[in-house]
Amino acid sequence: MPVNRLEKLLEFLKNEPDDPFLKYALATEYLRLEQLDKALAFYEELVEKHPNYSGTYYHLGKLYEELNRKQDAINTYETGMKVTREQRDNHAFSELQAVYRLAVGEDDDDY
Numbered sequence: 001m002p003v004n005r006l007e008k009l010l011e012f013l014k015n016e017p018d019d020p021f022l023k024y025a026l027a028t029e030y031l032r033l034e035q036l037d038k039a040l041a042f043y044e045e046l047v048e049k050h051p052n053y054s055g056t057y058y059h060l061g062k063l064y065e066e067l068n069r070k071q072d073a074i075n076t077y078e079t080g081m082k083v084t085r086e087q088r089d090n091h092a093f094s095e096l097q098a099v100y101r102l103a104v105g106e107d108d109d110d111y
Contacts, residue, residue: 005029020050022046027056031063039063047079054084054092061099 007101013022029052043060052074057080064073077100084093 006033020046020053024053024056028059036063036067047076052083052087052090054080054087057083058095058099067105070103074100077103
C-alpha cells in the first residue's frame with residue numbers, strides 16, 4: 001500500500017522538526033485536504049517561530065479570510081508586507097499588498 005503525501009511529510013518532520021519548509025508543506029497539504037484547523041496551526045506556528053518565512057503570510061491571511069477572521073487577515077498581510085519589504089522581496093510584497101488592499105476595501109483606483 002503506497003504511503004500518501006501527508007504521511008511522508010509527517011515522517012520527514014519527525015527527522016527535521018524545526019524545518020520551516022516541511023511545516024509549510026504540511027500546512028498546505030492540510031489545507032488541500034480541507035483540514036483547516038491543522039493547516040491553521042502549522043501556519044500560525046510558522047509565523048511565530050519562523051517569522052522570516054515570507055510565503056506563510058499570504059496563505060495564512062487567506063485562510064483567516066476564509067474563516068471570517070478579517071482583522072487577523074489584515075494584520076497578517078501587514079506583518080507580511082513588513083517582512084517582505086525588509087527582505088527586499090518585491091514580488092511577495094506586491095502579492096501581499098494586493099490582497100491587503102482587497103481586505104481593507106481599497107482598489108487600484110484609490111492610488
